[in-house]
Amino acid sequence: MAMERKKKAATESGAMLFILAAIVVAVNTLSYFMYWRKDMTKAEKYTLSEGSGRLIRSIKDGEKIEVEAYVTRGLPKLDAFVRDLRDLLQQYKEKGGGKFDYTIIEPKTEEERKKAEEAGLQKLQRIEGSDTEDKAEVAQGYMGLVFTYKTQREKIPVLSPDNNTGLEFWITNKIRELKDAGDKTKHKLGVLTGHDELEARTRTRPRRRPAGRPDDPGIIGQYFPFYEIKEVDLKNGDAEVDEELDGLLITQPGKDLSEKELRRIDQFVMRGKSLAVLASAVNVKAGDPTMNATLDTHGLEKLLDGYGIVMNKDVVLEFGRPFRVRVDTLTGPRTMIFPQVLDVREDSRFTGDEVLLDTSFAAFFRIPQASFPFASSLTLKKDKQPQLGDKLRVIARSTPAALTETGDTVDLKPARQWRPKGNFQQHAIAATAEGKLKTAFPEGDKMGVETPAEASNNARVLVISSAQFFANPFVRSGQGPDLGQMGMMMPGGGGDEFLNAIAGPYVQLIGTTFILQTKNLLDWMTGDVDLLAASAKILMEPNLAYGDVVKPKAGEEMTEEQLKKEEDRIKKERKTRQYWIEGTMTLGIPLVFAGLGLVLWRIREARRQNVDLLAA
Secondary structure (H helix, E strand, O other): HHHHHHHHHHHHHHHHHHHHHHHHHHHHHHHHHOOOOOOOOOOOOOOOOOHHHHHOOOOOOOOOEEEEOOOOOOHHHHHHHHHHHHHHHHHHEEEEEEEOOEEEOOOOOOHHHHHHHHHOOOOOEEEEEEOOOEEEEEEEEEEEEEEOOOOEEEEOOOOOOOOOHHHHHHHHHHHHHHHHHHOOOOEEEEEEEOOOOOOOOOOOOOOOOOOOOOOOOOOOHHHHHOOEEEEOHHHHHHOOOOOOOEEEEOOOOOEEEEEEEEOOOOHOOOOOOOOEEEOEEOOOOOOOOOOOOEOOOOOOHHHHHHOEEEOOOOEEEEEEOOEEEEEOOOOOEEEEEEEEEEEEEOOOOOOOHHOOOOOOHHHHOOEEEEEEEOOOOOOEEHHHHHHHHEEEEEEOOOOOOOOEEOOEEEEOOOOOOOOOOOOOOOOEEEEEEEEEEEEEOOOOOOOOOOOOEEEEOOEEEEEOOOOOOOOOOHHHHHHOOOOHHHHOOHHHHHHOHHHHHHHHHHHHHHHHHOOOOHHHHHHHHOOOOOOHHHHHHOOOOOOOOOOOOOOOOOOOOOHHHHHHHHHHHHHHHHHHHHHHHHHHHHHHHHHHHHHHHHHHHHHHHHHHHHHHHHHH
């Protein structure tokens, strides 16, 4: 009897194993013919954005974007990259409604290699080591894309097989550039001039660089040629802002704007246009390594106050999350802080009216970090634009460990020993107003500028209260005079060596996010925000956020040492939480499975004993 039971159990076990094996084989066989995956990343990095699909479908009927993808295979990373590239191009084709097609070309003949060269693609040489053998493999070829639309041809000369992050961003950007060129479409934006404004293409790196390396071109012209940027000189108010412009950008002025000029800007906004002000009350001269600032809004407050956004005559000093850099000194490495440069980051511990960075807003869409050099605080007056409601809102704030300084001048010396005094609190540093805005000048002498009481269409105003949002403040203050060829022989171009050394780490901090913020800002100004999701994909996945770690505290008269202790406390809490997570993932889950297996084994043994007793 016992032998029959064992034989039956063995037969059942064998049958079960056979069924499981058959299921595994069937699933693998189906996966060869049917492909499905679920993108679980926050930015949908592995799924084509709807905006990219709409861009393709917006191409005129009868026209098509064609892409020749020159690739090189033969090494593991190359093969994986080519597979991902092919999958992405296939998604463009499927969502393009017949207006996108591609060809994968692996140049093997001399004719194919010559075509790749003539298209402007760069040669790729790849060396990969073996994990199992003491040898390396080499592959040579091309990894680039050639786009054709109508008579227009463009290229991405080389793609990096080490990183496919942001691949959709670069492809969609190139398609947009090609489409606009083929259709002779330009997105026109104006930049205010005539008041010694900070240029929107200010350098992000030191002027003098090693021979053979050109200086930085303008960010807008280099990455986004589909935007046409025009200078706008109001001639003291005698000239209007061109109606054909989609928006007007105002950067940090060095001279006062007259009231008539401000009324001209308001007249432009009342036509349902966009206005972006990237300026503050903090004025730091170029080439001044002392960073001694004068506080002056140059008349901008008269305009912005009418839209319900008050620019205060102060400078915000951030001690909760300032820009930090580690430098070598005579006494050893030292971490220096620069409270005059706010490093604002998305932080789930701050909610509601305390949110540090609103990443749902177009300019910062899915971008978890932004830098605000030389910021002034903003105050909202909703009674000025009561019809807007929540459309008049703050989109960026300091941490609660920030304070403000006022006066005619403020010492912002880079290597200063900071002794923070005053009331620590959060300060708004960026805000927006969108909708049927009321004029900023409802009363007073119109000065010959006819402006309606309310915007004819939905208008938009953005204020990023940062004097050098478009600049590297360490380059601008540390640059020396232009000495021509002699300057090439001087480290840092004869400027301040300390500030030029800090400029590099600052670029690493803002890096890619600065390019994306610039593009998103321009998209917001033109009202073309369909490609924001594609832009966000250029960023790496954010680090793990510890939402239950207590947020930083700040109190009046806290010294730098007390602030450092508060920061150390937060780091310790984060480290403790990290250890718990590591322990749970490495030991907790295996122990749960082991315990579950033990329980199931005991249940099975108990049932077997019951069967034996009944049989006896």
